[in-house]
Amino acid sequence: MLFGRFPGLEETGGPAGFWTLRVPPEHLLELGEELRLAFPHLSCLTAVDFRDRLELVYLLYSQDQKERLCLKVDLPPENPEVESVTGIWPTADWQEREVYDMFGIRFRRHPNLKRILLWEGYEGYPLRKGFGDPRPPRTRKVRPR
Amino acid sequence: METRELEEDRVLLRLNLGPQHPSTHGVFRAIVTLEGETIVDLEPVVGYLHRNHEKIYEHLQYPMIVPFTDRLDYLSAINNELGYVLAVEGALGIEVPERARVLRVLFSEFQRILYYQLFFGTLAMDLGATTPFLLAFRDRERGYDLMERVTGARLLYNYLRIGGLRNDVPDGWLRDLEAYLDYFEREAWPQYMDLLLRNEIFLLRTKEVGVLPSDLALAYGASGPVLRGSGIPRDLRKDDPYSGYENFQFEIPVGERGDSYDRCVVRLYEMLESIRIIRQALSRLPDGPVMGQLPRGLLKLPPGEYYQRVEAPSGELAYYLVSDGGPAPYRAKIRSPSFVHLQLMPHLCRGHKLADVIVILSSIFPVFGEVDR
């Protein structure tokens, strides 16, 4: 009955043991609200850079840890944006910050979307496939004594 | 440091704590906003040990990643290796021999004991008591000796392999392990209990400090002793067992109030449960090989995603591997429990004094190799 309410929702392949759904980004928040009681434990929130798209992955567990659900959201590689789920699963707070830091995906209405592992002003999103180390090429120089 | 004037004569002071400070948790920085001595807000800053594990793994073949996983939660290296190795074995469908599975459980629990010994030592040192730190290291050194006889290393082992273990335990080792456990249970553990938990200063400083309500803990994805200290009996070894844990009998110690005291006591009692598991493992250890059959040639995972969770001493550690059929992972994500727990710091510290921040941080016990990866 979920599939009727959310057009564009489709079942897809995912990690072993997980029922995986591909969710259109605009329906993510509503779907999350529906599933919050059944799957209260957000174990992992991460992203993968498949060069033509960015895939956000949400791995959810039920209260007794027996049921598993995986939500995948496809985002375009330029200016990816999606709603933040911190209102539904507060544990997503820092995990979304990490995804922003590493991939550049912006989360709308996130309470504190700043870089977390790197520093403000760092250029580039390291876990993207095209990322190159911004530092000058290294020479074997040591500080003179 | 900056100040802000509020109404009347109240002043808010913003103070920087870290990243280098005597509390032995590594590189943690907190920007605390104080009113007098009371904390109004705390903003944790992490990333000072961001060593780019996830990017590096994309360039390493699957077996080469095992020593790197050691360096995540460097206090209990085997648990990290176990999570990764189980993920790859699950993906490839490799059968691990029974002896290796039981030995893996044994080593995981032994590492858990060592981790909690260090937890105890550093918690006491953060509170100013220096003796328990030395006692903890006295016992941890004996544990290091045992691990060194098996794996060759004291702290970071590179011992688990995809498909089993690197080598079997040497002769007489199991007997020595049992002697160590007897010694620990009979002499050292009661010492820990006496020194700290009957100490009035410790009780005053940890009871009712950093109370984590169970609903907040669940909402923020806490796991491990942090969650169990708040009264939720969730343990992945029971709820989502792996590597044969379903065959072992053990209890799950659970706290009552969710304060720092409960989190400490839960860990101390879990040491006893780990000893119980190790003794069961010793009694039912079968003979046989310790390495299973691997597919020939370069190890390549079938394209797809794989997710494996383990109950590391710090909580729910998980690996998410994405494979495109090549010899290296396309994407490797490490779900680190300490990273998720640190989000709780502002909520736990508000209203407490500055000195309590150290106690609360110690009771959560983040390991920064894991937080920053």
Added chain:
Amino acid sequence: MSGEKANGKQRKYADRTEPVVLVRHLDDLPEEEIGSVDGGMVPAFWKRLLPPVILTTLQALVNWGRQNSTWYLPFGTACCGIELMAVGATRFDLDRHGMVPWFSPRQCDVMIVAGTITEKMAPAVVRLYEQMAEPRYVIAMGGCAISGGPFYKGYNVVPGVDRLIPVDVYVPGCPPRPEAVLHGIYLLRDRIARTGRKGSP
């Protein structure tokens, strides 16, 4: 080095590879000035009066004092930090060598950098080094502090702390055994003992 803020704002990496002239270290002093290395303990007019043999003994005395009470700043970032704690603990006691872990850099003699240094942490390392008073020494403990270690490819990893501060002793290992750390400390003590003598390294 100046102009940094407490919130970890980075200077550009290129700035850091320029040699920065701090207060000159003992070993850089030319031969003539070595006699002055007693740290100003002996006022100048006494030095003119006393015969040189007493000054040499004084230097040896000062060196002996300094090498046997090297208070160290444990700059433990990662796994090597745990091994550093183990070296200071019951079995490999550092206290018997006079090495007390002291967390205030202004009162320390040696800074033991144990663990990976990241670009984000680098300003803190340099700031703490600058806060140390001369004579100061640095021990780079572990592969990560020597050259970046297993993480040398990382975009956030400084490939060796000797890119930031001058290092006296390198102790290899991942993590180094406590015996190796002690060996490195003995080498450092030998170096301190040779301070002010001809041919000191």
